[in-house]
Amino acid sequence: MNLFKRLFSEKCPHCHKTLETNQSNIVKGIIIKACPDQHFQKEFHPALETYISSSK
Numbered sequence: 565m566n567l568f569k570r571l572f573s574e575k576c577p578h579c580h581k582t583l584e585t586n587q588s589n590i591v592k593g594i595i596i597k598a599c600p601d602q603h604f605q606k607e608f609h610p611a612l613e614t615y616i617s618s619s620k
Contacts, residue, residue, distance in 0.1 A: 578603040578619070 574583045576599035583597035583606060593610040607616045 574606065576601070576604045 574597060575581065576583060579599065579601055581600055583604070584600055585595060585597050587596040587598065588594060589596075595608040596605065597607075598605045602620055605618050605620065607618075608614075609616065
């Protein structure tokens with residue numbers, strides 16, 4: 565079971581910490597995952613059906 569958790573959890577490419585979801589907009593369906601240390605951010609836009617990644 566721990567193997568599945570490691571396969572599906574997304575990590576920050578800089579510090580390798582697990583990305584957290586805390587800024588999502590449920591009404592628009594936008595999901596934002598960010599590094600706890602603010603190194604990296606990944607957004608999913610359902611209208612575009614794409615992920616947008618950004619480094620800070």
